[in-house]
Amino acid sequence: MSLAVAYSRAEEGIAAPQVTVEVHMSAGQSGIGIVGLPEAEVRESRDRVRAALINSVFEFPQWKLTVNLAPADLPKESGRFDLPIALGVLAASKQIPPESLADYEFIGELALSGELRAVRGVLPAVLRAREAGRVPIVPAANAAEAGLVAGGHALSAASLLDVTAHLRGVAALPTCPPRVEDLAEFDAADLADVRGQPLARRALEVAAAGGHNLLMVGPPGSGKTMLASRLPGILPPLTEAEAFEVAAIASIVGAGVDPKRFRQRPFRAPHHTASGVALAGGGGTPRPGEVSLAHHGVLFLDELTEWNRQVLEVLREPLESGRIVISRAARQSEFPARFQLIAAMNPCPCGYLGDSSGRCRCSPEVVGRYRGKVSGPLLDRIDIQIDVPRQPVTLLTRGGERGEASAGVRERVLGARRRQWQRSRCANAHLPAQAVPEVCAIGLEDQRLLERAIEKLSLSARAYIRILKLARTIADLAGADRIDTGHLTEAIGYRRFER
Ligand SMILES: Nc1ncnc2c1ncn2[C@@H]1O[C@H](COP(=O)(O)OP(=O)(O)O)[C@@H](O)[C@H]1O
Ligand SMILES: [Mg+2]
Ligand SMILES: [Zn+2]
Helix, strand or coil, rough: EEEEEEEECCCCCEEECCCEEEEEECCCCEEEEEECCHHHHHHHHHHHHHHHHCCCCCCCCCCEEEEEEEECCCCCCCHHHHHHHHHHHHHHHHCCCHHCCEEEEEEEEEEECCCCEECCCCCHHHHHHHHHHCEEEEEHHHHHHHHHHCCCCCEEECCHHHHHHCCCCCCCCCEEEEEEHHHHHHCCCHHHHCCCCHHHHHHHHHHHHCCCEEEEEECCCHHHHHHCCCHHHHCCCCCCCHHHHHHHHHCCCCCCCCCCHHHHCCCCCCCCCEEEEEHHHEECEEECCHHCCCCCCEEHHHHHCCCCCHHCCCCCHHHHHHHHEEEEEEEEEEEECCCCCEEECCCCCCCCCCCCCCCCCCCCCHHHHHHHHCHHHHHCCCCEEECCCCCCHHHHHHCCCCCCCCHHHHHHHHHHHHHHHHHHHCHHCCCCCHHHHHEEEEEEEHHHHHHHHHHHCCCHHHHHHHCCCCCCHHHCCCCCCCCHHHHHHHHHHHHHCCC
16 A cells, blocks of 8 residues: 655646645555546546556556545646646556655646647646746646746656656756747837827827726727737836736636747737627636736727627726636636726717718717717726827828837836836826825816816716826826826816717
């Protein structure tokens, strides 16, 4: 009778809680029983492990084997535990030294041949293994991903035999390649391509400078999508801690992480036919949705009025808290979801209300109903609402002057962000409400001005606070210590849609 222990990690949100795999070998009818996996997965895992052992020319012990995955109440998908289970069996039957497992954590699915297959969610598991002071061993196909956060530390293996050779001290496994960063590789589209549109360009810069949400209203072809896609190119790069979170989410959905884009902010543009689950996340083992894939980056909702209102309701929680909780049966999973919302829509059903062509024939009732599709609570949370008119054709066809390039705009954005960071350690859009009176203090005259505007536009108390934060960002862009009347009126002016 003997016992062996191997460590692994489960998937739960972006946390990767430790799982202890205990293999107990005792007298009794030969076979393998697995405790702690969902019933349906037990058989598959058992078959894979048995075949992999035999095909790797190990002996499958003719004893009673009991495998226990603890703790019991974690969500567990079987594949990733194949490797630690196989190693536990080998250690319990003394085919490898049992004590050799202690310093490592194992993750990987076994093919019947004994080759290791890639699994999802390797990155968070590797991060946590490292914190726990153990060396993670991952499938070779996941080596690049593991290397992003534990290059030169984590090990990768192509097969079960490679792992056992390493554990027996016969042939050392290679380390995962460390990340090579090259900030110059940012491939975002450039603002220089956008001609004219001075107001929209300014709004985009302000949005970037403080992390504010933005709604663009304008006819088809006016450049809304073009402008939105240029936002990532003027945002500051991710900090290392932010980049780890972003990469962990990408890892869980099985989307690879491009090392060159490690510091680039995500830009997600789901189609308006996307479901609530696609937006929020969900599934048997809950997976992050678009709001989490856009974490620390941009969530772009084009054709906002085409979206189902119920589906958009999903945005409310993350817009307030920067997190989303996915409930499924008895279990809740939480994912980070701190995104910057950029939305675009037409001004009316035909798209040409207010256009210089004068071709819009939509009645005020029709326009009202159309705009009503965007719920008040959502609009309330969009600090910058602007019109994006069509530019004169000659401006586009005759070439004309190119706009200011993204690099210059980004410099100003970085400067404004630096001031915010020194003052409150966060972007203005994420200032906690209780910090606003002090950080966004305004004079008595300006106080009256703002109160009158709130009344006139029938804005909410939430909008009041949001306008102050926006004014603070405008002052930061100007390098001003105090918010003045000019900053405040510009901020109020951005609530165009609610007039
Ligand atoms: N201000 C502009 N400067 C340069 N090109 C523009 C501008 N506005 C529109 N365009 C051109 O028109 C195309 C359509 O713009 P797009 O952003 O898709 O419009 P929208 O999203 O508002 O319907 C763009 O790909 C671009 O080639
Ligand atoms: Mg568009
Ligand atoms: Zn119209």
